[in-house]
Amino acid sequence: xxxxxxxxxxxxxxxxxxxxxxxxxxxxxxxxxxxxxxxxxxxxxxxxxxxxxxxxxxxxxxxxxxxxxxxxxxxxxxxxxxxxxxxxxxxxxxxxxxxxxxxxxxxxxxxxxxxxxxxxxxxxxxxxxxxxxxxxxxxxxxxxxxxxxxxxxxxxxxxxxxxxxxxxxxxxxxxxxxxxxxxxxxxxxxxxxxxxxxxxxxxxxxxxxxxxxxxxxxxxxxxxxxxxxxxxxxxxxxxxxxxxxxxxxxxxxxxxxxxxxxxxxxxxx
Amino acid sequence: xxxxxxxxxxxxxxxxxxxxxxxxxxxxxxxxxxxxxxxxxxxxxxxxxxxxxxxxxxxxxxxxxxxxxxxxxxxxxxxxxxxxxxxxxxxxxxxxxxxxxxxxxxxxxxxxxxxxxxxxxxxxxxxxxxxxxxxxxxxxxxxxxxxxxxxxxxxxxxxxxxxxxxxxxxxxxxxxxxxxxxxxxxxxxxxxxxxxxxxxxxxxxxxxxxxxxxxxxxxxxxxxxxxxxxxxxxxxxxxxxxxxxxxxxxxxxxxxxxxxxxxxxxxxx
Numbered sequence: 001x002x003x004x005x006x007x008x009x010x011x012x013x014x015x016x017x018x019x020x021x022x023x024x025x026x027x028x029x030x031x032x033x034x035x036x037x038x039x040x041x042x043x044x045x046x047x048x049x050x051x052x053x054x055x056x057x058x059x060x061x062x063x064x065x066x067x068x069x070x071x072x073x074x075x076x077x078x079x080x081x082x083x084x085x086x087x088x089x090x091x092x093x094x095x096x097x098x099x100x101x102x103x104x105x106x107x108x109x110x111x112x113x114x115x116x117x118x119x120x121x122x123x124x125x126x127x128x129x130x131x132x133x134x135x136x137x138x139x140x141x142x143x144x145x146x147x148x149x150x151x152x153x154x155x156x157x158x159x160x161x162x163x164x165x166x167x168x169x170x171x172x173x174x175x176x177x178x179x180x181x182x183x184x185x186x187x188x189x190x191x192x193x194x195x196x197x198x199x200x201x202x203x204x205x206x207x208x209x210x211x212x213x214x215x216x217x218x219x220x221x222x223x224x225x226x227x228x229x230x231x232x233x234x235x236x237x238x239x240x241x242x243x244x245x246x247x248x249x250x251x252x253x254x255x256x257x258x259x260x261x262x263x264x265x266x267x268x269x
Numbered sequence: 270x271x272x273x274x275x276x277x278x279x280x281x282x283x284x285x286x287x288x289x290x291x292x293x294x295x296x297x298x299x300x301x302x303x304x305x306x307x308x309x310x311x312x313x314x315x316x317x318x319x320x321x322x323x324x325x326x327x328x329x330x331x332x333x334x335x336x337x338x339x340x341x342x343x344x345x346x347x348x349x350x351x352x353x354x355x356x357x358x359x360x361x362x363x364x365x366x367x368x369x370x371x372x373x374x375x376x377x378x379x380x381x382x383x384x385x386x387x388x389x390x391x392x393x394x395x396x397x398x399x400x401x402x403x404x405x406x407x408x409x410x411x412x413x414x415x416x417x418x419x420x421x422x423x424x425x426x427x428x429x430x431x432x433x434x435x436x437x438x439x440x441x442x443x444x445x446x447x448x449x450x451x452x453x454x455x456x457x458x459x460x461x462x463x464x465x466x467x468x469x470x471x472x473x474x475x476x477x478x479x480x481x482x483x484x485x486x487x488x489x490x491x492x493x494x495x496x497x498x499x500x501x502x503x504x505x506x507x508x509x510x511x512x513x514x515x516x517x518x519x520x521x522x523x524x525x526x527x528x529x530x531x532x533x534x535x536x537x538x
Contacts, residue, residue, distance in 0.1 A: 044309075
């Protein structure tokens with residue numbers, strides 16, 4: 001069991017921030033990453049459609065005999081964790097619970113902001129998860145649909161990103177938040193811009209690093225950590241790999257090696 | 270034959286600018302509009318994937334016995350017109366040829382700019398179409414990936430849109446273009462911003478209105494124009510209709526009535 005890979009999936013390149021964090025914490029683990037790039041993004045789509053896509057992505061990785069699943073996409077985590085767990089009967093970790101735990105732990109004034117896609121914010125998943133830990137915490141969520149395209153354009157540090165961030169964050173700043181959850185796997189690439197707009201007194205919570213810690217702890221408890229030498233991740237995508245390689249390289253910080261195009265529909269049918 | 274509907278398809282809401290132009294020119298025609306909202310956008314995806322999606326969308330409308338097809342999406346027009354025409358054997362009009370004709374007719378200095386999605390620009394389809402009409406014309410194309418999300422956010426007239434437009438258009442202004450083709454069906458909602466950044470001496474070419482004229486002329490020649498009273502369009506979408514209705518309303522200027530969710534994969538399988 002320990003030799004098996006960890007399966008990670010996302011709608012596209014965003015989940016690579018989670019993959020990167022996993023590699024730092026668990027360098028010996030084999031990682032299979034699936035990006036559903038033929039249907040990206042999930043964040044603007046209905047929960048019914050995202051649930052169907054998440055089941056197909058999970059099914060693909062389960063057929064590749066992974067030992068656990070990481071849903072490295074906030075939108076899919078918000079709507080599909082329980083359904084995926086029930087259907088495939090293996091451990092499934094999403095990015096929302098770890099981010100929520102960290103936010104509840106670090107807030108001093110009990111006012112937490114959450115930013116994410118339309119789908120993530122509409123689901124209310126962060127608010128529920130944070131308030132389940134401490135119901136006195138007030139959660140203020142704001143959808144930020146332009147952040148993903150800005151990051152994919154490579155404009156995370158551009159003047160435009162600052163202007164957009166000031167607009168999106170103004171209502172959260174008005175509420176006096178002292179903690180902001182980056183509720184989308186693209187947003188770590190906006191950290192510097194967001195911190196500048198928010199000021200140094202607001203703590204940013206990055207779900208990617210929190211999720212990696214939780215995965216390590218879970219595998220450790222189950223005694224299925226892999227020993228041995230580091231090995232390169234395998235990447236699967238549903239569209240041709242060209243754009244994934246180009247845009248994804250910036251997320252991982254190195255060139256992506258082995259990327260294979262797969263057809264989830266056909267494999268499933 | 271005249272009673273049959275015109276089938277229009279796009280990846281999402283963008284093609285509604287073409288539908289709107291068609292309703293103005295041909296108010297008596299029945300219109301079936303299909304937005305592939307479960308897989309939107311096409312503009313960042315590979316030509317192979319876009320071709321497959323376009324074939325599925327066209328197949329759906331053909332099964333609804335339309336008399337002709339309008340590919341109201343630049344990215345799909347750039348890669349799929351000929352394949353769709355060959356496979357389904359009915360008249361197919363895309364948005365690129367009409368826009369190219371207009372651009373070739375109005376340029377005075379022979380320097381034409383084209384803006385569009387990554388897929389449209391990468392295809393080189395506008396450049397080929399314009400230079401096939403007049404090979405002395407120089408065509409300068411620029412991908413503008415942030416324009417679609419800006420329009421869908423309702424920020425077409427926002428300060429951010431001006432800043433982004435100045436950045437994207439700078440290389441085209443440097444080339445001395447006197448004509449700019451709006452090579453994406455979302456871009457008519459940016460007209461005021463683009464004209465302000467470019468100045469009054471640059472002519473904007475809107476493929477939507479050119480395409481509507483060409484459809485009217487084609488149906489007139491084939492004597493299959495519908496007579497009678499205006500009737501409301503029917504809308505089909507592949508994701509749940511909520512977001513399509515909300516964002517699409519701004520494109521047509523009125524609330525969208527009858528919107529039905531359909532499954533292209535299943536209908537096809």
